[in-house]
Amino acid sequence: MTQFGLYANTDKNTNQAYPYFVDVQNTLLDGLNSRVVIPIVAFEKSKSARTHLYPANLCPIVEIGRKKYVLMTHQMTSVPIQLLKSGEGSLAKYRDEIVAAIDFLVTGI
Numbered sequence: 001m002t003q004f005g006l007y008a009n010t011d012k013n014t015n016q017a018y019p020y021f022v023d024v025q026n027t028l029l030d031g032l033n034s035r036v037v038i039p040i041v042a043f044e045k046s047k048s049a050r051t052h053l054y055p056a057n058l059c060p061i062v063e064i065g066r067k068k069y070v071l072m073t074h075q076m077t078s079v080p081i082q083l084l085k086s087g088e089g090s091l092a093k094y095r096d097e098i099v100a101a102i103d104f105l106v107t108g109i
Contacts, residue, residue, distance in 0.1 A: 054074070
């Protein structure tokens, strides 16, 4: 597993709301049986809530397959590695935005 790897959400109970996860856990901790991820929602589904509730630096917008999605950093969680079966690529090009969002969540800066 790689840091900033993009995975399809294979959980039938949550994949309609959160079609993707981005793995933000450092690869030094690959021996663990879980990964820390940020759930991702379609931009259209988050548009009104994002405009009114979520600062852009907390919930960065990314492009996946020519569609816009929003990282829900404040909903960061851990999932079993078995849930991350379907690799869809990488969001490493958004590394700075992702790290800044996590930093803002933790430090407020």
